[in-house]
Amino acid sequence: MSDAKLILIERPRPGILLIRLNRPDELNAMNVDLIEELHEVLAQVRDDSLTRAIVLTGEGRAFCAGLDLRGYGTPPGATEGEGRAQLGLRVQKHIAGLVDAFRSTRAPIIAAVNGAAAGGGMSLALMADIRIMSESAVLHAAFIRRGLSNCDIGMSWLLPRMIGFSRAAQIMLTGRSIDAAEAERIGLASSVEPADTVLEVALDTAEAIAQNSPFGVWMTKEVMWSNLEVPSMRAAIDLENRTQILSSLTRDHREAVVSFLEKRAPEFQNH
């Protein structure tokens, strides 16, 4: 892994982790080192109950331009003389592994889409739990324009579920762009903010999440993603029931109720 920090992290507010993709000259395009560092950062905070919410954004004027088209580098595990098909598949798995990394991170991830999010960069934004977009940001389903399929980092599964099959197919098959206004209109963005406030709004959202019971937030994130995959409403309710009862057994649930009745702010201990 290179010495340069391709992923910058800071803690701007209590319980909030800010992650910045840091290849601004390449519009934060993804290469093996950036993906490695992002995997490492997410692995470090995956079960960290002190990290209550995460904001992900891009350094410079773009969010993420997707695969580094000038060369991705050699992903971990590549062997001498490995063919392009094997190397390509390893690159693909190396990047797509971020899906599990995002899903298994206990803290909700809020993407502050500060600029262009193209190809895998658009997928990265879609894998976040919440998207706050700058009014100047644009999502580019660029894969097909680079002769690749759009089946990437979960997008072929997630986009139709977010906006409907026909609209997703039109976007993925034409490779067209979606500006922030359209993204908000079709439900890909929670809100659109002026460029100079998008990060603050994302941090405010993170702070609002951090006010709640950490276990309750964790279970809510789990249920929402898991129930996108269950075959029936009955199965979804079953998972809701179990996580609800788990949450109700926590002291934080008790504290949340008592503090409400006593008209004071709750003091969660995360258990």
Ligand SMILES: CCCCCCCCCCCCC[C@H](O)CC(=O)SCCNC(=O)CCNC(=O)[C@H](O)C(C)(C)COP(=O)(O)OP(=O)(O)OC[C@H]1O[C@@H](n2cnc3c(N)ncnc32)[C@H](O)[C@@H]1OP(=O)(O)O
């Ligand atoms: C090629 C490596 C081979 C590895 C072998 C394995 C391959 C098979 C495995 C595939 C795994 C793929 C996983 C990934 O998810 C797939 C993708 O992401 S495909 C989509 C890739 N991204 C794009 O196609 C986006 C390309 N960029 C743009 O469309 C535009 O730049 C933009 C993002 C809309 C912004 O437009 P502008 O604001 O006009 O900026 P410019 O276009 O002028 O760009 C400024 C500057 O940045 C350079 N740049 C932009 N994007 C990339 C990029 N993705 N990789 C590298 N460099 C990029 C651009 O060239 C300019 O540089 P300059 O000319 O100023 O030097």
